[in-house]
Amino acid sequence: MLSFDEMQLKLRGSISPHRYAHSLGVMETAVKLAKIYGANVEKCRIAGLLHDCAKGMSTDEMLSAIQKGGIELYDGEEAHPQLLHAPAGVYVAKSEYGVADEEILSAIRSHTVAGKNMSLIDAIINVSDFIEPGRRSFEGLQEVRALAEKDIFAALEECKRLTKEYCLKNGQSVFSI
Numbered sequence: 258m259l260s261f262d263e264m265q266l267k268l269r270g271s272i273s274p275h276r277y278a279h280s281l282g283v284m285e286t287a288v289k290l291a292k293i294y295g296a297n298v299e300k301c302r303i304a305g306l307l308h309d310c311a312k313g314m315s316t317d318e319m320l321s322a323i324q325k326g327g328i329e330l331y332d333g334e335e336a337h338p339q340l341l342h343a344p345a346g347v348y349v350a351k352s353e354y355g356v357a358d359e360e361i362l363s364a365i366r367s368h369t370v371a372g373k374n375m376s377l378i379d380a381i382i383n384v385s386d387f388i389e390p391g392r393r394s395f396e397g398l399q400e401v402r403a404l405a406e407k408d409i410f411a412a413l414e415e416c417k418r419l420t421k422e423y424c425l426k427n428g429q430s431v432f433s434i
């Protein structure tokens with residue numbers, strides 16, 4: 258596995274400055290939540306930093322990474338290109354950053370689609386992605402931020418609900434498993 262400094266350098270060179278700043282925000286939020294809930298801080302730090310590591314790839318590159326990594330897609334997931342950086346990210350984290358830890362990989366995999374059996378780390382990364390300090394404000398954000406510090410799984414449900422509401426309002430299709 259790369260050192261943490263090497264990971265930061267590599268990531269900075271492979272995604273946009275805006276996305277990199279977002280990744281640092283997710284990382285900081287994930288560390289804060291890990292301390293509140295007694296989750297593994299180092300795993301949350303790495304998962305937070307790397308969750309969008311495949312975001313700079315084209316759809317074709319993501320599909321090829323998913324195939325090379327033998328990563329299974331959910332039924333219908335392929336039709337949602339904006340979700341594919343999560344499964345592709347698993348392959349990139351493994352092959353380019355040397356991440357082998359299944360809990361970190363699971364958090365990267367599930368950050369775009371919250372399934373039914375989310376672990377504590379999965380939930381922390383999912384919610385951190387939603388509430389990191391750089392997110393432009395929208396209705397309900399402050400409430401989720403407060404809820405995240407009290408009940409992480411309730412916050413996760415609220416993130417899912419708000420995402421669905423947002424998609425429906427903006428004519429985007431909703432994907433859930």
Ligand SMILES: [Fe+2]
Nearest residue numbers: 308309368369
């Ligand atoms: Fe993402």
Ligand SMILES: [Fe+2]
Nearest residue numbers: 279308309386
């Ligand atoms: Fe993200």
